[in-house]
Amino acid sequence: xxxxxxxxxxxxxxxxxxxxxxxxxxxxxxxxxxxxxxxxxxxxxxxxxxxxxxxxxxxxxxxxxxxxxxxxxxxxxxxxxxxxxxxxxxxxxxxxxxxxxxxxxxxxxxxxxxxxxxxxxxxxxxxxxxxxxxxxxxxxxxxxxxxxxxxxxxxxxxxxxxxxxxxxxxxxxxxxxxxxxxxxxxxxxxxxxxxxxxxxx
Numbered sequence: 001x002x003x004x005x006x007x008x009x010x011x012x013x014x015x016x017x018x019x020x021x022x023x024x025x026x027x028x029x030x031x032x033x034x035x036x037x038x039x040x041x042x043x044x045x046x047x048x049x050x051x052x053x054x055x056x057x058x059x060x061x062x063x064x065x066x067x068x069x070x071x072x073x074x075x076x077x078x079x080x081x082x083x084x085x086x087x088x089x090x091x092x093x094x095x096x097x098x099x100x101x102x103x104x105x106x107x108x109x110x111x112x113x114x115x116x117x118x119x120x121x122x123x124x125x126x127x128x129x130x131x132x133x134x135x136x137x138x139x140x141x142x143x144x145x146x147x148x149x150x151x152x153x154x155x156x157x158x159x160x161x162x163x164x165x166x167x168x169x170x171x172x173x174x175x176x177x178x179x180x181x182x183x184x185x186x187x188x189x190x191x192x193x194x195x196x197x198x199x200x201x
Contacts, residue, residue: 015081023070030070034063037082044086048093058096062089141191149184152177 013032021029041062046055065088069075075084142150151170155161161169166177 019070019075019081023073023075030063030067033081037085040082041085041089045089045093048090049096054096058089058092061092065092141188144191145184145187149180149187152180153184156181 015033015036018029018033018036022033038059042055042059045058045062046052049055049058062085066085142153145153148170152166155166155169156163163174163177163181167174170177172180
């Protein structure tokens with residue numbers, strides 16, 4: 001691995017302090033930061049691509065980008081170092097899939113699987129930040145749907161309405177509402193493939 005990190009027992013030091021120290025010229029602070037978050041970040045990347053060598057490459061690229069950003073004085077995520085680093089790693093994973101034209105598209109066995117990433121109550125703080133990015137991608141997809149499909153999908157997925165309630169609110173039959181929901185999901189899968197959007201966290 002590119003970064004040979006010495007075992008430093010300073011995990012109690014706040015990330016914000018270590019970042020400030022590194023920016024001030026204390027190079028050792030970066031080693032402490034990497035060592036502190038190495039396992040979690042490595043596991044996060046590996047969970048997406050299932051390839052150890054590629055994981056190491058992306059891990060290295062992530063910290064190269066971190067170093068460049070810190071050196072340029074563009075870091076402004078006070079107190080949120082790990083979520084920020086994980087967001088960089090997530091974007092690099094997306095770039096990797098796009099470059100290799102093998103995005104892990106969503107496969108729907110359950111009609112509402114596309115939205116499972118938005119309703120994971122077990123997510124910790126750093127993954128929640130990644131979730132927000134996915135949430136934005138999904139919202140962008142929804143905006144491209146025909147109006148009647150978008151209306152039903154929003155009522156069902158965001159307002160948690162039953163199809164009976166949707167029927168009453170839209171003035172169409174339950175079967176029509178179900179049909180619009182089905183077509184909305186079909187169209188969203190097409191848009192996911194068209195825009196090469198990754199919906200994993």
